[in-house]
Amino acid sequence: MEWLGLHFTTELAESGQVILQCVHDPFLVLLAYLVACASCFATLDMAERINHAQKPASQRLWRWIGAGCLAGGIWAMHFIGMLAFQAPIDVHYHLPITLLSLLIALCASWLAMHTLSLPTLNFRQCCKASIIIGLGIATMHYVGMAAMRSQATAYYHPGLFILSIMIAIGASLAALLLASYLRNGLGIFHQLRKCAASLVLGAGIMSLHFTGMAAFDLALPTGSQLTQPGENNHLQLGLTVAVMTLLIIGSCISAALADKKLQHKDRDLLRVNSLLTQLDQARMSLQQVAHYDALTNLLNRRGFNQLFAEKLLERTHAGGMLAVLFLDIDHFKRINDSLGHDAGDELLKVLARHIKSSVRSHDDVVARFGGDEFCILIDLHDRDEARQMAQRIMLKMKEPIELSGRRMVMTTSIGISVFPEDGKTCEELLKNADLALYQSKDGGRNGLNFFSANLKARAMLELQMEEELRHALREDTGLMLYYQPILDLKTDQVSKLEALIRWQHPVHGFLAPDRFIGIAEANGLITELDNWVLRKACADLGELARQGCGHLKIAINCSPLTLAREELSDEISLALRSAGVEPHRLELEVTESALMGNIAETLVLLQQIRALGVSLSIDDFGTGYSSLAYLKRLPLNTLKIDRSFIQDIPKSTQDMEIVQAIIVMAHTLHLEVVTEGVETFEQYQFLECHGCDFVQGYLLSRPIPLTELQPVLNEINQRKHSYSVRRLGLAHGTSALT
Template sequence: MDWLGLQFITELPRSGQVILNCTHDPFLVLAAYLVACAASFATLDTAERVGHADNPTSQRLWRWVGAACLAGGLWTMHFIGMLAFQVPLEVHYRLPTILLSLFFAFGASLLAMYSLGQPRHTLWQYVRTSVWIGFGIASMHYVGMAALQSSAKAYYQPGLFVLSILIGIAASLATLSIARHLRDGSGMFHQLLKYATSLVLGAGIIGMHFTAMAALNLVVPVGSVLIAPSANNHLQLGLTVAVIMLLIIGSVISAALADKKLQNKERDLRRVNALLSQLDQARMSLQQVAHYDALTNLINRRGFNQIFAEKLIEKTTEGGMLAVMFLDIDHFKRINDSLGHDAGDELLKVIAHHIKGSVRSHDDVVARFGGDEFCILIGLREREEARHMAQRIMLKMKEPIELAGRRMVMTTSIGISLFPEDGNTCEDLLKNADLALYQSKGSGRNSLHFFSSNMKTRATLELQLEEELRYALREEAGLMLYYQPIYDLKTGQVTKLEALIRWQHPVLGLLPPDRFISIAENNGLIAELDNWVLRKACEDLGTLSRQGCEELKIAVNCSPLNLAREELADEIEHALRLAGVAPQRLELEVTENALMGNIANTLVLLRQIRALGVSLSIDDFGTGYSSLAYLKRLPLNTLKIDRSFIQDIPKATQDMEIVQAIIVMAHTLHLQVVTEGVETLEQYEFLERHGCDFVQGYLLSRPVSLEELLPVLHEINQRKHSHSVSPLSLARGITALTSPDPFPKSPGPHGGGSVVRPIR
């Protein structure tokens, strides 16, 4: 086979010709190997740049730079290898054929760079591409060999010829495979691995070249004139070309390294920008969380305070009015307790929508402070604008709301403070609006109130009383018990006493319970106060026992809040044991509303108290919402009729019928009946005539201290005439013993005996 003057398959002539022995210059062989290694390294480096380039233009640029570098390296390696080839005759090279070989080198290199630039290839694609690249490199070599001109004729050994092509294909496949794994690496190990790979690939390329050279045989016909080679500088030329190519390859590698650093900086900059963007989003999210309520999407207290401060500065500078409105949903806790917190959350969303829809514009600020508490900040021209808006909100709130399959109507209490009339700072205005809200809630709810200065005075006084009450409880200073007799109509004796608390304030004098009981309930002191009353009553009962009143009982009021505490039974047992008093001599009075508040838990606690031997009385009966179905299940001993049913007897016929019915019902349930607030002889005779068991009121005695009690009891008990009391003797006794109690009984526990002044 003859191609470009080269014999590939043709057998060597058997006679008449001379086969020349050729050698290679080892220094130029080493230079060719270094160029091949450098070209391999540059190829791997530029392949990374193609893979990491961010835009198609950069990818295309580095692909062409890599192809030119690889083609130049391969061709230079081949050129130096040819210069290293030493033939014992004169040789020349054809320039066009040399340039043609460079074309094949560039084509193979460009195909290699396109393949290296692809992110993923299958094994078959790698093999197919490697075959083409191998054939391209082999074509470059053998076309370059065809440029050699001499008197000898070139013959190639077929086996080594095929092997050289296979080595080129294998080197190409190795380059493609290794470059894929080196594309995404970094660090010192990655760089060392790239160096080692370059040495191996360089060996493969140089191996392919010298395998092809080993397949070459130069044959000179017999009789041909052998022209000795002229003096040449192949070594100097080869080294010069090697140095130039290495410099070019080094420049490409340096450019690739600089581009890599620049790209890393750009990537770092993008990462920093991405992080800054994420931080900005996180800041906005945190700001949303910090200044907005997650449930209703209204601003929260912190966001409201920030806007409020800005509005105050604006109004202070430019003039104008602001209104701060506190809103509290009436009886919202019942929704959470009965329907669950999820239903409560849904209700809050609806209410927030109602409030937001009731304000005038985006200039009005609506915030949720937490729970069921909302706050509105609006600009005003006159005071009545705030009232009209509050009324509009209250009207909107009365629209029925569908929730958990139920149709319900909610109401709200509103407190309003005005700038600059009620304060000049955010703190003062919010505090004053809260005081006005407290007034609205205390007035029966579903109402609105503007702040007034007397609210602040009252709040300051209550705060002071709270602090002094804590001190009085801690030091047991100033608190005392008064006792009001409870008269047994059947025996004509005082068999019970009701313990009523008083507070001897160091400045304000003797305070009635309605001045401090609500303070104790609102500030978590009621349990401690009730416990003090219980211990003191048991202690006084022990003192009375030692004075000859061994059968006397004492009734102690229990706050509704205290009745919900599981520790109450243990505290009662401890107080009785400490005072050495029998449990049967203690009676606990609870209101019917307290009993019905949580009937299941209350029933368990009452049974524990009854198990101790303590009697139970239901106080103020008729004023709450007792259920007779539950009433018969409660372990009660006594039922106390509220004084409101007695005060108009005998004038009120309807009240007389109600009292008769209560007495009959109580006896049917095997309960004893106590009627409080008995003021007149007519009331006494009516109750005695209709079977009432006990009476209590100013007709018998006002509440007195323990020191005054024994003479009062002795005088009342001396007026016994069989099973009745003489009206005349009662009247005379009352004139001598009773004087007006300055503290009429309050609706809550620990009250006095009556709200009506006694008979004189």
């Protein structure tokens, strides 16, 4: 068989043929292997670049560069290998056929790079492509061999010829698999694996070439005149081709490396841009969280204060007025307590929409300060604009709201301060609007009030009183207990004293409880004040015992806040032990409202106090719930009728009937009755006739300090029942009633 002048026969002619002995230059063989390895490394690198390129144009560019490196490397390896071939005759090469072999190598290499550019590459695809690529490379080899021109005839051994083709296909498959595997990876270890793969693939390509050369024989007819080879420059030409090929491959690898670095920088820039975008989004989210209320999407206190400061600065320079409206939803706590916090949140959303719809424009700032407090900042020309807006909001609030299957109407209290009349700073205006709000609450709620100077003066006074009360409690100075006698109508003797606190203020003088108890309750001092009264009363009980009055009891008042504390029982026990006083000499007075706050917990606490031996009295009976269902459950000893039912006796028949009914009811429940506020003999006589157990009031004595108590007790106790009261009313009428 003959193709391109090459004879593919199984055997040479039996006679008339001389087989030429040919050798290879070891240096050029090694140089060819180096070129093959370099081209394989470049191919692996280009496959990696194709895989990492994001744009189609970049993929096409690196596909052609990779094809050029692979084709140039294989062809240069083959060409240098042919230059390394040394025969005893003159050999030269036909240039067009040599260039045709280069074109064939380029086509096979492009197919290889195209295959490696596929997003996913399975084994079947590799096998199909490796067959075509292997045949292409083998074709390139044997076309290059066909370019050889000499007086000898070339023959091939079919077995080795087919083996060389199989090697070409196997090397192509190995190259595709390794390149597919190594096109993803980073680091030095990845580069070392690419180098190792390049050495293996280079050896495979060299195996193809030299297997083909092993299948090749040159034969001359017997007696032919040998044409001696002339001086050749194969070594120089091989070095030139190798250097040029390596330079081209090195340039491509350098370009790939530079592109890889640029791509990493681009990725870093994209990552940085992505991080910056995420940071911007996070900043916006944080700003949203920091400046807006998550429930109503209104501004929160921080966001409001920022806009408030900006508007205030603008108005300070440009002139004009601002109004701050402070809103508080009336009795909102009852919604949370009865319907739950989820229902309360839904209600707040509706109310926020009501408030937002009541303002005039986007220039008006609406914020939720927390809980059920809202604040509005508006521009205005006169104070009536603020009043009209407040009235509009109050009217909108009264629209019925459907919530949890209920139809309800809410109201709001509003306090208003105006810039610049009521303040020049954000803090001052907000504080003054808050003071006006509390004025609205104190006025019965569902109303509005503008700030006035007297509100600030009262607030400053209360603040000063709070600080001074704290100092008085801390240093135990200024506070004192006064005692009002309680007469036992059965024995006509004083058997109890009610402890009433007084404060000798360093500036305002002698203060009654109504001047500072409210301040103590509003600022968390009431429990500390009650504890001081408890300890002082127990100490005075000890002093009375030393004065021979060990039979006297002292009744002390207990505020609702103190009664809600679980520690109260332990504090009473400690105060009694510290003073060395019997528990039955102490009586605790509590109001109806305090008892009804949490009846289950209160009942447990009262039972603990009764277990100590301390008596319990319900104070101001008739002004609160007056529930018999609760009274029969509570471990009480005494019921105290409020003074409001006594002051119009005997003029008010209705009050007389109410008092009679209360006394009968109390005795039915086995409770003793104390009536306070007794100021006239007629009141005394009425209570005595209708079975009241104890009386207390100015008819007997005003509250007096412990040091003055003994003479008054002696005077009251020495009188006889028949005429002492009338005499007391006549003799002490002036001092008792003034």
